[in-house]
């Protein structure tokens with residue numbers, strides 16, 4: 104009996120410790136935050152760090168997805184069934200170069216001046232001593248993703264419904280009907296600026312910790328590239344979350360095939376509410392309208 108009570112006491116102490124790390128005083132992220140803050144504080148405090156992080160992450164993730172494409176094409180053709188539009192040709196070298204060229208152009212003409220302006224006008228940021236709890240970080244990232252998802256949905260729907268807006272700003276992104284990683288930022292300057300403003304402002308509006316902000320930025324870049332990767336990979340969030348909550352790559356790939364549907368970048372609820380949702384048949388991956 105005594106042994107049983109001791110076991111229960113140890114278990115409840117462990118549970119308390121776990122809950123505390125999620126919500127309370129002693130965050131599991133504190134050691135990581137201390138390493139970052141104490142060793143790289145000068146870099147992290149810089150007002151241009153978030154922009155450098157996002158741009159670097161974009162190129163790194165695109166290269167990773169390019170490697171996935173090369174492996175499935177050259178070394179492991181049996182993995183080709185992960186491809187969403189498997190019957191379509193791989194992107195030509197010319198198409199990839201066009202996308203990379205526009206991305207570099209956008210970075211030089213729009214992102215670089217905005218980053219320099221931030222560096223000039225915005226003071227260095229103070230790094231708080233305390234890390235967020237895991238719960239705060241997850242909650243903050245999810246809130247930022249949900250807010251960004253709504254903003255992009257509204258922007259996107261408007262730019263498809265108003266012909267002038269579509270032709271002037273968004274049509275360039277739809278030149279690509281079989282998306283691949285580098286086509287993610289194959290877009291006009293106005294669209295890139297809009298996305299950049301929301302990504303910067305959303306964590307500030309939601310009072311997120313800097314670690315939460317950077318995690319959101321990295322995840323946002325990754326998810327946007329995964330959306331355009333052309334692959335329905337097994338670790339996609341739409342496989343991990345309950346069915347119908349998150350669209351992922353198959354959902355956005357269908358937008359490039361059927362541009363009047365699936366306007367939200369990540370989650371499915373706004374398209375369902377506005378009747379613009381089209382779902383993927385699990386087996387043959389062909390489009391099947393929801394209305």
Ligand SMILES: [Zn+2]
Pocket residue numbers: 276331355359
């Ligand atoms: Zn797209």
Ligand SMILES: [Zn+2]
Pocket residue numbers: 259263273277358362
């Ligand atoms: Zn569109």
